[in-house]
Amino acid sequence: MSLEGKTSQTAVVCHGGVDLRTETREIPQPKDGEVQIQVAVTGLCGSDLHYYLHGANGIFKIREPLVLGHEAGGIISAVGPNVNADLGLKVGDKVAMEVGVSCKSCKNCRKGRYNLCKNMRFASSAKTFPHLDGTLREVMTWPAELVYKIPEGLDLALAALAEPLSVVLHAWRRANLQPGARVLIIGTGAVGLLACALARASGSTTVVAVDIEQGKLDFAQEQQWATGTFCLPKGPRVSGLEALEAAEKSWAALKASDAVQSVLGLEDGFDAVFECTGVESCMQMAPMAAAIGTKVLYVGMGTKVLSLPCGPSLLSEVDLIGVFRYANTYPDALALLASGKLGNVQAMASHYYTLENAEQAFNDLRRGKDDNGKTVIKPMVGNLALVGK
CATH class of the missing domain: 3.90.180.10 (Medium-chain alcohol dehydrogenases, catalytic domain)
Structure with a gap:
């Protein structure tokens, strides 16, 4: 025009x-x-x-x-x-x-x-x-x-x-995962969904997606980006010890779900957890869901003052990795979107x-x-x- x-x-x-x-x-x-x-x-x-x-x-x-x-x-x-x-x-x-x-x-x-x-x-x-x-x-x-x-x-x-995919690409590079990784994605907004798609395209054999909106989880499975999903119950946003209690309950429920129980050994944790919500209780659940010696990627923007259950994570040598926007990703993001490797991203x-x-x-x-x-x-x-x- x-x-x-x-x-x-x-x-x-x-x-x-x-x-x-x-x-x-x-x-x-x-x-x-x-x-x-x-x-x-x-x-x-x-x-x-x-x-x-x-x-x-x-x-x-x-x-x-x-x-x-x-x-x-x-x-x-x-x-x-x-x-x-x-x-x-x-x-x-x-x-x-x-x-x-x-x-x-x-x-x-x-x-x-x-x-x-x-x-x-x-x-x-x-x-x-x-x-x-x-x-x-x-x-x-x-x-x-x-x-x-x-x-x-x-x-x-x-x-x-390309912009939200750039965030995901930057996180994925910081995770440095190999094909066959078992991945948990917390939050299935656009970034979380693209993280699911990239994980599957990169050879992750297990991709479990978690959200409070069943419709978004259904979408992830319809696109074959998630091998399993779990819908957390909605509740008020809490902080501090209340958030920690909510995180412990959420991890216990996820661990007992079919999405985890159907994969041998997954109840011991994932190879990488991508936290894409910035919600305090979800950020606290993330290291609980990480297996010994693995990684948590904090992709969502969280609160300024945040309590994390770092004690067990440090003893388990779980790396807590921050992710802030992206650098040197745009050409690769556009090429990836055009390649078809991510599946039907147009549906997003x-x-x-x-x-x-x-x-x-x-x-x-x-x-x-x-x-x-x-x-x-x-x-x-x-x-x-x-x-x-």
Whole structure:
């Protein structure tokens, strides 16, 4: 769709808790080293939902109106001056955008671990101020070096999944697992589901998925990404000793379930546990479910002060590994999405909404179901004409 003669655009802006506004903003022009992109679609994730509901994500509070969204694909509509020709970017290219802008000069950036850059500015995150607007808008400009052409034939909605898949790839690399590993995935949001898919594609013989939403667990089994599932009972969020008691009960119930009992020796624990919720009781259950000498990957964002049952874990030499975003993953994530090795990941894009209906998308994500009772896996919001929806 041409932008010729168009000077304004629609953007979805969060002003605070349950204060989401559709606003008209000026269309930006690309500066040195930037490209202009018509955003086709943005996938909503848990952090977007936290900002929508609370005006904050953990300790990161919105201090000025913020355009949400960071999982996106789009089409280049203009190329600014001094864009490196080696990138091969041109008008009309379908692209995915890596949305963290690092400083490039700090110790971590120089070591290639730019996800740990203290000066990182991440689109739609309130961690830094002034905030950096996200992708829930019609048009954005972005550093060309963080824009990747998507493989031929890859759907733009799938390109938006490159961001959560990058988180999973980063976690998987830190786990350094071998084929045949037996894996537990706690939480089956988009990241957890993609972790299940990647585990199976990487040769894990046992992948058990745990969640409080049966619909998401059913989806994981329908896609053959999980060899077993277990639905935890819903309850209030608790902390400290209450969370520890809940974790012990949850692990005892999981250990006694068919998902574990059907695999010889699995009651002694998994080769790796990927905790993808950030819920304290789940984070506490994770090391309980890890076998001696194995690993726990903390992928979900948790609370600032967290009690973990480290005593038994330390004695069992269980490695507790933090995972924060990703680095050097985007080309591999896009290639993996295009390869077909993950199965029918297209099915994760379960619902589509226009920018004007973004608040409905947030509310459906919050409930986990749409008005017809269908499970919401990944809401996609944007210019639906660009993705043929």
